[in-house]
Amino acid sequence: GNSVTQMEGPVTLSEEAFLTINCTYTATGYPSLFWYVQYPGEGLQLLLKATKADDKGSNKGFEATYRKETTSFHLEKGSVQVSDSAVYFCALSSAQGAQKLVFGQGTRLTINP
Amino acid sequence: GAVVSQHPSRVICKSGTSVKIECRSLDFQATTMFWYRQFPKQSLMLMATSNEGSKATYEQGVEKDKFLINHASLTLSTLTVTSAHPEDSSFYICSASRQGVNNEQFFGPGTRLTVL
DSSP states (O other): OOEEEEOOSOEEEETTOOEEEOEEEEOSSOOEEEEEEEOTTSOEEEEEEEOSTTOEEEETTEEEEOBTTTTBOOEEESSOOGGGOEEEEEEEEOSTTTTOEEEOOOEEEEEEO | OOOEEEEOSEEEEOTTOOEEEEEEESSSOOSEEEEEEEOTTSOEEEEEEEETTSOOEEOTTOOTTTEEEEEEETTEEEEEEOSOOGGGOEEEEEEEEOTTSTTOEEEOOOEEEEEO
16 A cells, blocks of 8 residues: 655754655656655644656655655755754555655654744 | 634543533534544544444544444534544544535644543
């Protein structure tokens, strides 16, 4: 079945550091890939997405590229801020069940000033 | 826009009682709503998918008689945990999607259930 594996946390960085959170997936066909962010006390919010191979999703300085050859969708940001502290979830939806999301286990990110 | 609320945000109940959690789409009509369960430090697990006016579709391993889902209107879905036990303690999250927006799901803030 479909599955998502992401980098275990927690991850702690200093402000302005470079961020990478790894995400790999297993799926049949051509899934869509997502990164969601959950700020403290809030619901999950869509951060970015990519729907086909080589697409790059970007938002708020975050980027992730859909790599079919390595089945990966790593999240990156060049210079993190304290306000980026949150839990990040990688997810996929299969082409067949377009609305069903399969999530990774989440990575807690803490940015220190 | 696309705000989803849940009520209550946290609930504590005694073993054997039933608990109802509401999920509302505040500013859009949700044709489909989803219920997830999240264990500490683990991922969200989809429990069921419900479409307005029809029976929910449950994921494998989820007891439909224990987790009753009602999606009676385009803005409200409820999850009732019947005869709750301590092992049902968890964080329950709903999401809602609307037609014509690439099926994007909008998530509620979650409900923390503790069964004593």
